[in-house]
Amino acid sequence: MTSPAERKYRVATALQRRVGNPLVRRMPFQTLLETTGRVSGLPRTTPVGGRRAGDTFWLVSEFGERSQYVRNIKADPRVRVRIRGRWHTGTAHLMPDDDPVARLRSLPRLNSAAVRAIGAELLTVRVDLDG
8 A cells, every 4th residue: 555645756757757747848938957867868857946046046846855857966966957948057956954845935936836735755956057
């Protein structure tokens, strides 16, 4: 028997993988995070919500270290972020000591509400953008 949290994770990731992400990735101004696949070495693109503050981009992962993009960041922290249609390179840092609920209050409301509703293991991610 699986726990409610595990079922929530499985349903959410299946929907994101099959329906949400393929559609949302095509939207020209959707914010995207590109990591390098830890096994394949290929670029992996994930729609994310977050906010740029100077040379830093902040986001919160709804499934923490279970998220595939977080696992990719742990293997290789070099990433690209597409913000308002423009790609930026940077280095991602997992911030387990940051308060993700407080961080969500400073990020775009719609995405933050979805992350809170879906998420079970929130984790803040900071991307230090290159120049």
